[in-house]
Amino acid sequence: MTSTTTELVDYDDAIARFDPVLGIEVHVELGTRTKMFDGAPAGFGEEPNTSVTPVSLGLPGSLPVVNGTAVEYAIRIGLALNCQIAESCRFARKNYFYPDVPKNFQTSQYDEPIAFEGHVDVELEDGTTFRVEIERAHMEEDAGKNTHVGGATGRIHGAEYSLVDYNRAGIPLVEIVTKPITGAGERAPEVARAYVQTLRDLFRALEVSEARMERGNVRADVNVSLRPTPDSPLGTRTETKNVNSFRSVERAVRYEISRQAGVLDAGGTIVQETRHWHEDTGITTSGRIKSDAEDYRYFPEPDLVPIAPDRAWVEEIRASLPELPAARRRRLQGEWGYADAEMRDVVNAGAVELIEATTAAGASPAAARKWWMGELARTAKQQEVELAELPITPAQIGQLQRLVDEGRINDKLARQVLEGVLAGEGDPEAVVQARGLEVVSDDGPLLAAIDDALAAQPDIADKIRSGNLGPVGAIIGAVMKATRGQADAGRVRELVLERVQAG
């Protein structure tokens, strides 16, 4: 395996000379209780080789039985992607020897997918939409997981031995394959990212998967090819496997465009191959050459009967589909009264659900946006985490805003309270109590502080008395300082003026 030494072409130059074409395969692990073809639990994080039955271990004599819930989920996905649902379809065997495939064939759908011919509209960062045509969505089973021990890299090369965990073997997957994505031009990397993100949001909305990228619930294989102009025939493509975060999808496409342009510019040809994505270095390297096309000897799985989803059932599923993310976003924007740009920022920050929950907890949409897109967005950026990963809940923000609305704290105090909540000191109420942050609403201590301030700065007191209200701020500032910010500045101003006039 030699990584090419081709010079990368600057992305803008590459796009100026070539038209990129994408093809994306997304695998999603379905969140069914049991596996695709047997009763073993389809859990996560169990001890190795405990979520298994004779079927998921491929023991002699064992037979598969199709998981009806997985079929329903696949149909939901198909319908949400505007696909046709097959009247009848079959599973096939994809034959290849590999230790993580217990039967040495994967039960998958080959020429008869359950869903086909669909499309999905992908929203880009500037608010425009891009339509991605879907070729098919089919069902299959996941493989087990290999761990290579003893090598330097954790890869099989150089390892002393390998361990196989079959807990994942047989987890239901749906694979969604796009038609060639053309016309994205320089935005190809963004389209790729937005497409995968759109699917992730869709899986969650449909409640067919937890769709957690970091757990590998959603995995993308990205095909990229270049051609001189949009009128030229399709170029040779490479397939970059297992690109498992939104950012990586964008980076991998961008990298491949620059790399392929470099190869072509140098007079080389693109090899049809599988490439590996390296998250750390942000490059792809050559994997298997696919030119001697592997022969999987597909044939219809004789242990299973065809799946013929009843039309009435399909319509029932269609009718029960939840509101899909794009429609939901439009509805929420109307309800919240956000400007287009504001809504786009909220969506891009992944704050839609957070703001929705915060308004449900009593905050106004404007206040909810202010917190999540302001202070909290800054904190998340500093800590390099997603908003949703911050240790604070929408309910806590709701409570915080209520304290402000009730006048018990002011904005400045609220920021301290937020700091306390993020530091794990408990709910806003608790932080207010523990830190003694409540606004001083009793005039007694305020008047005492005002008298002290006036006495300390007699010249300013005189100016105010003579009708020059300019320096009132200095007195207020002194009072705020003396009360450690816990005073209502407006009230202080009123009291200062009363005091001066009375005196």
Next chain:
Amino acid sequence: MSTPDLTRLSAAALADRLAAGDVSSVDATQAHLDRIAAVDGAVHAFLHVSAEQALDTARDVDGRRARGEELHALAGVPIAVKDVVVTEGLPTTAGSRILEGWVPPYDATLVSRIKAAGLPILGKTNMDEFAMGSSTEHSAYGDTHNPWDLDRIPGGSGGGSAAAVAAYEAPLAIGTDTGGSIRQPAAVTGTVGVKPTYGSVSRYGLIAMASSLDQAGPVTRTVLDAALLHELIGGHDPLDSTSIPEPLPSLVEAARAGASGDLTGVRVGVITELQGEGYQAGVLARFHESLELLQRAGATLVEVSCPHFRYALGAYYLIMPSEASSNLAKFDGMRFGLRVEPTDGPATAERVMAATRGAGFGDEVKRRVILGTYALSAGYYDAYYGSAQKVRTLIQRDFAAAFAQADVLVSPTAPTTAFKLGEKLDDPLAMYLNDVATIPANLAGVPGLSLPSGLSDDGLPAGFQILAPAKADDRLYRVGAALEALLEQSWEGPLLAKAPELEVAR
């Protein structure tokens, strides 16, 4: 010999005596274990004898009977199980070196049903490796010998089950039939064997050869016994997606009705293509005598033609190896059974798989895996697997047309009687021809029964095959029981009574 010899009783007769309290299951089981000890050195029907477990089951059944519990009709009647069926706690090899020493952690559905009904399992019977063969000579664990003539083959792949029943080592046995592996051994050992309708007996726990063809069924000495066992193991199983949801028709009732010998109004179709050239004269003579008996019993004979049957063998030898090549891929030394490391070079997974399969599979298995791998290859799929599937459809249509004219179809089960051990071992095509009459039923999924039709000119048993439409297995039993009754009248007893006594080891 103790009076009476419990091993000579049919399963139905033994069940009656158990129910009446005349004998205990422990005695019946012990009698069969003694018989195995006495003759199996010569017959070699068993790969594993599970004496302790069988006696435990027998004691348990005797106890439950003594307490007055309601028991299955066959409770306490011992049984032998072909080694291709997985049995929890009992070694299961499918006749292959690659599974030597493997003890399954679970039971096949039919084994669960046998255990639930309280039948003591005597052991596991010999077979061609992965059920690939017609003589049991392809077993990795030695030949099984035909009790009629120990120099001859007992048929295959289920030669062990047929020989065990023929040699009175077990009254009942389980076989599996992918292209004739129940019926052809029954024919050459003078026993009864039934391949049920595809999907009527669960395949869960059968080590698959060809998933779309495999079917388990009973191996017995009488038609009634076969019906009793078939009813026990049959019926819907949610663990097998190809299992038929509807209940079976009553088979025991059909067998009892047939035993009266009256077949008035039954139309019997004689298949033109399954007689004549290639069939031994004595086999054909017994076949035609049986036809006369059926006619005398009131049946109407009609000649039916199934023109595509001549392509059946060819289609079978593409579909079966194709499925087998995939089904046998799991035997790779990674998770269970044999593991062989390469003698030189690195022990990578791929090289361990290759070494294990090279050492663990016999020649016939390799032959079929290679054939099937080739037939499924890109560029050849349509020509081979695709064409074979079309032939399969044509054969199904032939059956449909024939069953429009006849209630059952009949033919000789196998073209010849048992041949000598070693005679066809080096000629795979000659071996494959043994199944020419049995294969069409597997391709169409219809049920078939073989019962003895008499002795051929060489003094060896010949078989009579009855075929019925899918899910009409009851017709096999009605016609089979009638013919059996008429034949036994003419023989003045069961055919097996004519078999030579085996020498008993001390």
